[in-house]
Amino acid sequence: MTLKDKTTVTFYNGLNTIGGPMIEVAYGKSHVLFDLGEVYRPELNLPDESYQTLIQNKLIGDVPNFYDPKITGKKIDTDRWEHSAAYMSHLHLDHSKAMNLLAPEIPLYAGPITAHMLPALNEKGDFLLPAAGHKSNYTRSIIAAEYKKPIHVGDITLEIWPSDHDAYGATGLIITTPDKKISYTGDIRLHGYHPDWVHEYLTASKGCDLFISEATGVSWPEEKNDKDSEEFTGPKNEKELTEDIVNLQKENPNRQITFNTYPTNVERLLRIIADSPRKVVLYAERAHLLKESFKKDYPYYYLPGDKKFTDLKPELEVSYSDLLDDDHKYLWQAVSDFDRLQKGGLYIHSNAEPLGDFDPAYKPFVEQFAKDGIEYKALRCSGHADEKELKEIISEVQPAILIPVHTLHPELEENPYGKRILPKRGQTITL
Secondary structure (H helix, E strand, C coil): CCCCCCCEEEEEECCCCCCCCEEEEEECCEEEEECCCCCCCHHHCCCCCCHHHHHHCCCCCCCCCCECHHHHCCCCCCCCCCEEEEEECCCCHHHHCCHHHECCCCCEEECHHHHHHHHHHCCCCCCCCCCCCCCCCCCCCCEECCCCCCEEECCEEEEEEECCCCCCCCEEEEEECCCCEEEECCCCCCCCCCHHHHHHHHHHHCCCCEEEEECCECCCHHHCCCCCCHHHHCCCCHHHHHHHHHHHHHHCCCCCEEEEECCCCHHHHHHHHHHCCCEEEEEHHHHHHHHHHHCCCCCEECCCCCCCCCCCCHHHECCHHHHHHCCCCEEEECCCCHHHCCCCCEEEEECCCCCCCCCCCHHHHHHHHHHCCCEEEECCCCCCCEHHHHHHHHHHHCCCEEEEECCCCHHHCCCCCCEECCCCCCEEEEC
């Protein structure tokens, strides 16, 4: 470190997209990278997910001195960079999928839940991008950071704070260099299960020199006044969502009811299980994920021909045929064979795949339920702060500089307390 050193921030990806932020903070001979995701663009229908294909389509950032040289063919400049580290804010693929591309010698930090769950999620090798020289189901090492405990990377210090998002174990990051303080939200909201954690993180970030905030909530200005949209008619928070699922069961005592959720939204699933008046039965693969990650056992079923999991208790298995015949006892997770569900039944799609209108598979998925005589109900609760919450978040931090990321319209997010910068992809800013 010398007196001429200054903090720089380089933005490699995720500025005008929903997801995929890749940002580097550097000072002297030390630098850190966050996050390590891939932008979700199913409509591109890419031939493969090779490194070059992802770079060419801007699905990951062209980040020097972090990726594995076996993948890039480019040697890491260890003379320039004596201290390196990376961080992932949460489990979602647009923040984690490219983690195996990181050079194996660079330490990767994440919150303890993220670090614990990712190897289980990638058990079949279909969650993360593959690491060079390993089988597809290999997951590189992740250091489970202690919340709020300083992590020293040369001249840079990291603190990982618990936050709230619709991915279990989501965190925010506070970065301190010798001359600046930077806060990065990851994905964040105030209407989830733990707004107190978010407020505590924002208080710790108050007055920072740079606040890098996701701004997904301002991405669709054309829908702002659409009072008929699901955003206005659906549940306003996670508590209401669970209550809606409970009420649907009470209102339909003799009707087959099935559901599905996204695998990383563990806390929502656990709340549904805890509050449901019916017995909740999970697909065996999901029950296995919970067993692997948290050592918890739940009722489950197999589809015909499924591989059996040795860690699931046999006495908790419910037969698939019993579920197909049931109209009052079970609330169960349907993942396929939707045409075998009972006509007149109810299926609840709660942020499961396909995720929404932007996915070409979503419309035909929904339409098929109507053809099969099954009521389709989307019960969603966003993992992202809406426009009003974003204003509250920024007001709690009052940053000197705001940089909105993870949004289609960063120009719509304002900073009444200082500057707002809208960097271009690949741009470096000196603080």
